[in-house]
Every structure is written in C-alpha cells, then in structure tokens.
Amino acid sequence: MKIIVCVKQVPDTSGVVAVKADGTMDRAAMATISNPDDMNALEAALQIKETNPDVKVCVVSMGPPPTESMLRECLAMGADEAYLVSAREFGGADTWATSNTLTAAIEKIGVDKGDIVMCGRQAIDGDTAQVGPQIAEKLGLPQVTYVTAIDYKDGELTVRRELEDGYMTIKVQTPCVLTCIKELNTPRYMSVSGIMDCYAKPYTMWDFNALIDSKWIGAVENVGLKGSPTQVYKSFSPPVKGAGTMLEGADKATCEKLVSILGEKHII
Amino acid sequence: MAYNSKDTAAFKGVWVFCEQRDGVILGTGYQLLSEGRKLADDLGVELCGVLLGSDVNETYAKALGGYGADRVYICDHPLLKDYTTDAYTKVLCDLVEEKKPEVFLIGATNIGRDLGPRVAARLHTGLTADCTHLDVDVEKYKAFLKTTSTIDVDNTPFEDNKNLKMTRPAFGGHLMATIVCPDYRPQMSTVRPGVMQTQAFDEAKSQQTVLEKVDVKLDASDIHVDLIEIKKSAKKLVDLIGADVVVAVGRGISSNPTRGIEIAEELANVLGGVVGASRAIVDAGFISADHQVGQTGKTVHPKIYVALGISGAIQHLAGMQDSECIISVNKNAAAPIFDVSTYGITGDLFKVGPMLTEAIKAFKASKG
Ligand SMILES: Cc1cc2nc3c(=O)[nH]c(=O)nc-3n(C[C@H](O)[C@H](O)[C@H](O)COP(=O)(O)OP(=O)(O)OC[C@H]3O[C@@H](n4cnc5c(N)ncnc54)[C@H](O)[C@@H]3O)c2cc1C
Numbered sequence: 221m222k223i224i225v226c227v228k229q230v231p232d233t234s235g236v237v238a239v240k241a242d243g244t245m246d247r248a249a250m251a252t253i254s255n256p257d258d259m260n261a262l263e264a265a266l267q268i269k270e271t272n273p274d275v276k277v278c279v280v281s282m283g284p285p286p287t288e289s290m291l292r293e294c295l296a297m298g299a300d301e302a303y304l305v306s307a308r309e310f311g312g313a314d315t316w317a318t319s320n321t322l323t324a325a326i327e328k329i330g331v332d333k334g335d336i337v338m339c340g341r342q343a344i345d346g347d348t349a350q351v352g353p354q355i356a357e358k359l360g361l362p363q364v365t366y367v368t369a370i371d372y373k374d375g376e377l378t379v380r381r382e383l384e385d386g387y388m389t390i391k392v393q394t395p396c397v398l399t400c401i402k403e404l405n406t407p408r409y410m411s412v413s414g415i416m417d418c419y420a421k422p423y424t425m426w427d428f429n430a431l432i433d434s435k436w437i438g439a440v441e442n443v444g445l446k447g448s449p450t451q452v453y454k455s456f457s458p459p460v461k462g463a464g465t466m467l468e469g470a471d472k473a474t475c476e477k478l479v480s481i482l483g484e485k486h487i488i
Numbered sequence: 489m490a491y492n493s494k495d496t497a498a499f500k501g502v503w504v505f506c507e508q509r510d511g512v513i514l515g516t517g518y519q520l521l522s523e524g525r526k527l528a529d530d531l532g533v534e535l536c537g538v539l540l541g542s543d544v545n546e547t548y549a550k551a552l553g554g555y556g557a558d559r560v561y562i563c564d565h566p567l568l569k570d571y572t573t574d575a576y577t578k579v580l581c582d583l584v585e586e587k588k589p590e591v592f593l594i595g596a597t598n599i600g601r602d603l604g605p606r607v608a609a610r611l612h613t614g615l616t617a618d619c620t621h622l623d624v625d626v627e628k629y630k631a632f633l634k635t636t637s638t639i640d641v642d643n644t645p646f647e648d649n650k651n652l653k654m655t656r657p658a659f660g661g662h663l664m665a666t667i668v669c670p671d672y673r674p675q676m677s678t679v680r681p682g683v684m685q686t687q688a689f690d691e692a693k694s695q696q697t698v699l700e701k702v703d704v705k706l707d708a709s710d711i712h713v714d715l716i717e718i719k720k721s722a723k724k725l726v727d728l729i730g731a732d733v734v735v736a737v738g739r740g741i742s743s744n745p746t747r748g749i750e751i752a753e754e755l756a757n758v759l760g761g762v763v764g765a766s767r768a769i770v771d772a773g774f775i776s777a778d779h780q781v782g783q784t785g786k787t788v789h790p791k792i793y794v795a796l797g798i799s800g801a802i803q804h805l806a807g808m809q810d811s812e813c814i815i816s817v818n819k820n821a822a823a824p825i826f827d828v829s830t831y832g833i834t835g836d837l838f839k840v841g842p843m844l845t846e847a848i849k850a851f852k853a854s855k856g
C-alpha cells in the first residue's frame with residue numbers, strides 16, 4: 221500500500237514578510253519552510269507506516285529546483301520516495317492548473333486499490349485550501365477535508381472532520397484524498413540516521429515533457445499561467461488604519477476620561 | 489449542446505449557496521444574499537438562492553427572499569440531509585450545467601471550502617478563495633481601492649467590463665489580491681463568514697420569492713463515504729460575529745490567565761458584549777477556539793472592540809480592524825495594535841481593565 225503526501229515549500233509568512241513596491245511578494249527576501257499543514261499530513265502517513273510496515277510513503281511537490289532541500293528533509297523524517305515536479309511551464313498556476321500538474325504526477329506515481337493521498341488543508345502563502353479537493357476531483361476519488369484524527373485498521377479508514385461547531389466522524393472508501401490540519405498530530409523531527417539515508421533514497425525529478433502525456437496536461441495551455449481560469453487582477457498591501465488617540469496615563473482619571481469621550485460620541 | 493464553461497455569453501444570473509445544518513440556514517447565506525443582491529442589481533439579472541436538504545422547510549426557503557433572492561432553487565432529497573462532498577457536488581453541478589449562472593457565491597465555512605473547490609474543478613472554472621470584497625461595477629471597484637489601497641487609482645487604467653472582481657487576503661493577510669476569472673463561467677468565490685453585512689429582512693419581498701423545486705438525481709452509490717456521526721460541541725458557543733461589543737484578551741494575561749479572562753468578562757458584561765481572544769491564548773489552552781478572532785478565527789466588526797494585552801499581529805488585525813471603535817490596553821507603547829486603535833492606553837491590563845469597568849458602571853449609573 222502507498223500513501224502519497226503532497227508537500228509545498230512556502231515563504232515563512234509568520235516571519236518577516238517583504239512586499240515589493242508593485243504589490244507582489246518578494247519571495248527571495250523571505251525564508252522558506254515546509255508548509256505546516258503538510259508536515260501534519262506527512263506525520264500521519266508515517267504513523268500509519270509504523271503500524272503497517274508494508275506501507276510506502278511517497279512525497280511529491282511542485283516547485284522550483286531548490287524545493288529538493290525540503291523533499292530531502294521529508295525523506296530524513298522517514299518518507300521512502302520523493303518526486304519533484306519542476307518546469308517553467310508549470311509556473312504562475314492557479315489551483316485549477318496546480319491540481320492538473322499534481323494530479324498528473326500522482327497518477328504517474330500510481331494510485332492503486334487501498335492507497336491514500338494526503339495533503340495539508342491549506343498552504344500559508346496562497347491560503348486557498350483548494351488544491352486538495354481539486355486533486356481529489358481529478359483523480360475521481362472521495363475526499364475528506366479538515367481531518368483532525370485518523371483511525372486506520374485492516375484497510376478500513378475512519379476519520380474525524382472538524383466543523384466550526386463540532387465534528388463529523390466519517391468512514392471513507394479508499395483510495396481517497398485527505399486534507400490535514402494542525403490538530404491532527406505533532407510532526408516529528410528528522411532523525412540522525414534519516415539524515416544520513418536521505419540522499420540514498422529514491423529521488424525523481426519530472427519536467428514538463430515527463431508529464432505531457434497525462435490527460436490533465438497534454439499541452440502547455442493546460443498548465444501554469446496559461447492553464448489558469450483565474451488571474452490576479454490587482455494586488456496591494458492592506459491599508460493601515462490611521463492611529464487614533466493615545467490617552468495620557470493609565471489610572472482612574474484616564475479611564476474616566478475615556479468613558480466620558482465614549483459617552484459624548486454616543487459610542488456607549 | 490454540451491456544457492461549455494468557456495461559452496461565457498450563455499451564463500446569466502447570480503447564485504448563492506445557502507448552507508443549512510440540521511435544517512437551519514446559516515447566517516452566511518443571508519450575508520451572501522444581501523451582497524449578491526447588489527451584484528445582481530449592477531448586472532441587471534436575477535438573484536437566486538440554492539438550498540439543499542431533506543424535507544426542506546418552505547418557510548425558510550421563502551425567508552431567503554426577504555434577504556434579496558428573487559428565486560430559490562430547492563433541492564430536496566433524503567441523501568441531502570447532512571452534507572457529503574459527493575452528493576452536494578453532484579446536485580450543484582447538475583443544476584449549474586442546466587441553468588448556467590454567471591456568478592456563484594458560497595460561504596467560506598468548513599463545508600463551503602470543501603464543496604467550492606470540488607464543484608469548480610468539476611465544472612472547469614476558476615474559484616477565488618475566502619473573499620472579503622466583491623464588485624462587478626468598475627467605478628465601485630475604483631472607489632473601494634481608493635479607500636483601501638495606495639494604488640493611484642485615477643492614473644491607473646481599468647478595463648471597463650462587468651467581470652466579477654474578487655478581493656481576498658493572501659500570505660497570511662500581508663497582501664490583498666483582486667482575482668478575476670474572465671474566460672470561464674460561473675465566476676465562483678467562497679466568501680468569508682461575517683464580512684458581508686446582512687440587509688434588513690423585507691417581508692414583502694419574501695412573499696414574492698419564486699420557489700422552484702429541482703428534480704434531484706441522486707443515488708446512494710454516488711456517495712463514497714459513510715457519515716457515522718455529527719457531534720456538536722457540548723458547550724454553547726460564543727456568538728462573536730453577531731456581537732456589538734467584543735472584549736478580547738491576548739498573551740498579556742498569561743501571568744494570571746484566570747484573572748485576565750475574568751477581567752474581560754466583567755468588562756464585556758457592563759458593555760453588553762462577549763469575550764474574544766487572540767490565537768496565542770487559544771493555543772495555550774486558556775480559552776476555547778470559538779473565541780478566536782483573526783485570520784484563522786472569526787472576522788468581527790462590532791461597534792466596540794477592546795484589546796487587552798494583544799500585540800496586534802497582522803493575522804489578528806485581519807479579523808478585527810474593521811471594528812467601529814477599537815480600544816487597546818497594552819503595556820508596550822510601541823505595540824502595533826495602537827496603530828489601528830481609536831483609543832489607546834499604555835498600561836497594565838490587570839489594573840486598567842477593572843478601572844475601566846468601574847468607570848463605565850459609574851457612567852451608566854449617572855445616566856440612570
Ligand atoms: C496573492 C495570491 C492569491 C491567489 N488567489 C488564488 C485564488 O483565489 N484562487 C486560485 O485558484 N488560485 C489563487 N492563487 C494561486 C495559488 O496560490 C496557486 O495555485 C498555488 O499553486 C496553490 O494554491 P495554494 O498555495 O493556495 O495551496 P492550497 O490549496 O492552500 O494547498 C493545499 C494543499 O495542497 C498541496 N499543495 C498545494 N500546492 C502544492 C505544490 N506546489 N506542491 C505540492 N503540494 C501542493 C499541499 O498539500 C497543500 O497543503 C493565488 C496566488 C497568489 C499569489
């Protein structure tokens with residue numbers, strides 16, 4: 221049995237975020253990390269492998285060549301094989317086009333009876349949470365998103381799906397696609413032996429021509445910017461609201477002053 | 489003729505997916521209808537609500553008209569009682585392929601964000617995620633940019649067309665992007681709950697709404713999951729989105745979280761509001777996740793938002809900066825929260841919080 225985990229390398233949006241004058245992100249100026257939710261997905265796959273030794277965990281990513289470093293880290297955490305899909309033609313993709321390329325790659329790795337495809341729920345840069353469900357649709361597989369618990373026994377898969385006001389427990393047929401959130405687990409660190417082994421494990425790179433025969437690709441018009449139904453029309457930094465009034469002091473008189481202003485303005 | 493999502497001229501009308509849980513329509517549906525009404529008026533087309541469920545209550549369906557729907561499509565089938573991706577996607581895609589709406593809005597709830605991408609992928613169209621602003625009219629869009637961006641609107645060329653301009657935050661709120669889907673229909677977007685304002689209910693309009701029953705083609709074999717149970721949180725969830733006043737606490741309370749939350753509750757009580765929190769306080773386990781305000785929590789725009797010991801990270805601001813009056817208490821005079829605050833006090837929340845409560849009590853007493 222195989223578990224294919226989709227992992228994306230992303231700029232660290234919790235650190236220094238650099239926006240260029242034209243309103244686009246200055247990715248070069250930002251540190252990159254593995255997308256957090258994807259590490260929860262990988263951890264879940266590795267846990268299933270621990271109790272089911274016949275499981276093979278494959279990681280796949282679409283991104284520029286330096287994405288290799290992230291995939292090597294996934295191998296060092298315990299994944300068995302890594303695939304990098306990288307070509308200029310794939311650049312500038314929206315989620316429709318991204319899912320075409322990833323679906324082509326996943327089908328080339330092969331989805332067989334009983335297999336599971338795992339994604340993070342959401343990448344912290346594009347923030348859409350759309351790629352997982354769109355891969356599922358294109359693979360023709362059932363999906364469960366917002367997964368917070370996984371119970372896998374004797375080929376039966378039962379998962380917990382988070383709702384705003386509770387949760388659903390769902391038994392899902394395999395093969396299927398799951399998208400994972402941080403409540404699912406705590407990702408492990410790379411092990412020393414894992415780091416030693418990670419360059420010896422199978423690592424494959426596919427370019428545009430390697431995937432062109434997929435029914436999801438076929439021509440450059442179906443991937444990257446050209447294959448994207450959506451376009452970024454304008455981008456800009458969010459406004460900073462003008463600062464208001466700082467009150468002097470922090471005592472009883474200050475509080476009374478504030479309350480009287482609020483009263484005068486009929487705010488309270 | 490085969491369905492073709494690129495035949496843009498064949499698509500007409502604005503649709504809103506009105507999500508129900510346990511037969512009750514979520515507030516997001518009303519918000520989206522209110523917003524959809526404006527878009528439909530600008531386009532000069534019909535606004536339709538789409539309601540999926542089992543034993544759908546027609547009174548609820550009619551009520552959708554009171555928020556702006558000219559027509560409500562009712563898809564009633566036992567297999568639509570609770571949400572499953574497979575059943576809801578099939579029924580919605582069948583209906584879109586038959587009726588061909590040009591705009592299709594879905595609330596960005598945990599369910600909407602499961603359903604939207606699947607539907608868009610099946611229909612071969614674009615989907616914009618988690619939008620916070622929508623326009624079809626170019627002049628209205630320009631007016632929006634004038635107040636929310638530093639773009640030199642008057643010296644920038646804009647194509648004059650009625651494509652849907654869908655604005656959303658990305659990169660954790662550090663960037664706003666307006667997305668268009670010019671060559672494919674429907675133009676789809678998920679819309680963040682709590683951002684669009686619900687218009688006043690219009691009883692007369694509700695009576696005029698056309699209810700149209702859809703012939704649903706669905707079979708148990710279409711569904712590849714077994715929904716074993718739906719569990720609601722035992723506790724009553726706080727209604728942040730509907731609150732007029734939110735008193736929120738952040739990591740500033742961590743030296744004594746119990747007392748910190750108590751201070752916020754007391755202040756919220758005198759102001760008739762509820763308690764919110766930053767993610768730091770939720771992640772630390774001091775308060776439950778339904779209190780979280782921000783990018784990954786709720787978006788609120790109350791009349792008064794009080795921030796006690798919250799630094800003002802961009803992800804937090806994303807959920808509260810449109811509040812009418814923001815009052816912040818922080819012991820660090822340089823905290824970024826002060827940049828968005830209407831009134832700020834540099835001080836210790838454990839001291840200032842209770843004094844503020846007392847001052848408001850005194851004020852209210854003086855007013856009788
Ligand atoms: C400012 C901005 C706004 C955008 N808005 C939209 C929009 O509204 N609609 C739209 O269609 N596109 C949009 N895009 C494009 C979108 O970001 C890209 O298509 C991106 O490749 C995938 O979307 P995401 O980052 O949101 O991923 P998500 O859909 O959030 O990712 C979910 C999961 O899918 C997997 N995954 C995603 N990308 C990869 C990858 N490259 N390799 C391996 N696994 C992956 C991961 O497991 C990830 O956790 C926008 C881009 C920008 C810069």
Ligand SMILES: Cc1cc2nc3c(=O)[nH]c(=O)nc-3n(C[C@H](O)[C@H](O)[C@H](O)COP(=O)(O)OP(=O)(O)OC[C@H]3O[C@@H](n4cnc5c(N)ncnc54)[C@H](O)[C@@H]3O)c2cc1C
Nearest residue numbers: 738739740766767768782783784785797798799804819837
């Ligand atoms: C992808 C992503 C999504 C996120 N989503 C959210 C979200 O939805 N909501 C959210 O809130 N955050 C979110 N965050 C986290 C966010 O980046 C911040 O880490 C978080 O908001 C910080 O919370 P805080 O202001 O309470 O804590 P801190 O940043 O630690 O600030 C504490 C403040 O309290 C002040 N203080 C300390 N003691 C006192 C005292 N006695 N009296 C008065 N002031 C005091 C300090 O000066 C400081 O300003 C997200 C982060 C990421 C990466």
